[in-house]
Amino acid sequence: MQRILQPGEIEALDHTHFPRIRLPQPQSLFAERAARLLQLAEGNPIADYLRLMARLVQAQQKAAATVQTAPLEAETLARSQAHSMPLMPAADHLDPVWREVLTALLDAIQPLPEVPPALCEALAALRQHSPEAQDALALRVLGGDLQPGDISTAPFVAAALQVVFADRASRLSAGAVPYTDPASICPVCAAPPVTSVLRIGGTAAGHRYLHCGVCCTEWHMVRVKCSHCESTEGIRYQGVDGAKPVVQAETCTQCHTYRKLVNQEKDPLAEPLADDLGTLLLDLLMGETEFDRASANPLLALA
Ligand SMILES: [Zn+2]
Ligand SMILES: [Zn+2]
Structure with a gap:
């Protein structure tokens, strides 16, 4: 008796088939990244920085476990697909939850003894920014047009945005991502x-x-x-x-x-x-x- 192969089975038979899109799995992604940063820190001229960033990525992993992001609206998805456009250009899809993630990351990083005093002060100031000022900074980080005062805090803002966008991306299906x-x-x-x-x-x-x-x-x-x-x-x-x-x-x-x-x-x-x-x-x-x-x-x- 003949059996009709399901799409997944057909792909398994085709060894030339490989994924065009690899959507993130935030938990393992951040865990592997933090471990690798610690490994690369050994004997590295910027060891202290790599270790601090490993701590930040560990905080990202923790935040990624509980973050509740907004799903991408079906209408936006369909429109982007119809025009072969990126599904959610980051600057146009700033989920307000990113600021909560930022606070969680700052809670984890600020008390660490390895944070230099000047950076600690900058992070404290970032925490006091209004939501509007934090969003404006997020847009400068995404657009790559940082002002001199943004330099030391930009990686922390970028890290918070990563948690949110990686979570949203992880909820997509790879087939829905347009060319x-x-x-x-x-x-x-x-x-x-x-x-x-x-x-x-x-x-x-x-x-x-x-x-x-x-x-x-x-x-x-x-x-x-x-x-x-x-x-x-x-x-x-x-x-x-x-x-x-x-x-x-x-x-x-x-x-x-x-x-x-x-x-x-x-x-x-x-x-x-x-x-x-x-x-x-x-x-x-x-x-x-x-x-x-x-x-x-x-x-x-x-x-
Ligand atoms: Zn080129
Ligand atoms: Zn992306």
Whole structure:
């Protein structure tokens, strides 16, 4: 007797099938990121910073367990899909709950002995901001147009936004995420990727994904393309001499930018955001080349 295969079974038979979209699983994502930051801190020139960020990511994990975000309205979903637009551009979909998450993160971080006094003061001031001022800061963080006074607190704001947007993204179905143009911004929240990551394990193995800095969604892009301008010409890789090439800068002679490629085939524990932060030396080296960094790391605000 013949049996009709269900869609999932057909995909299982097709070994060329791999996920186009990897939606975040916030609990494991933040747990793995915090563990990796602590691992990378060993012997790292910015060990203290990496350890502080590990604490922040641990606080994100805790907040992610209880955060109650608003579901994306069906109408917005349908409209975005119809126009091949990102589902919820972050700046237009600021869920007020983000401010509660910020307070929870500050509660966890502010009392820590490793927080320098100047940062402690800045965090205390951030806590006293009006909701409107906090939202305005969130929009500057998302838009990448920070004012000098925003620099020290921006990573904490970005961390709160990540918890909220990762939660909202985790409640989507991957099939509902449209193909968008350009393919170099997140199809869920329209933010730029932090890095790209070559994945191992499961059906994603051997495929390159761009990792969103805001909602933590990953979307597939073939390796021969520049993750910034989508050119297929002039792509090269640069690493730090002598270092295991877990992280390399992928450079493009068309748009003169670089973005790091984090390679799990070289280290299975490599994590897109943590490994970017742990390889600042590579950014310093790239600063002496013609290539500019394509996009920032949300946990590292620079003037
Ligand atoms: Zn995103
Ligand atoms: Zn390019």
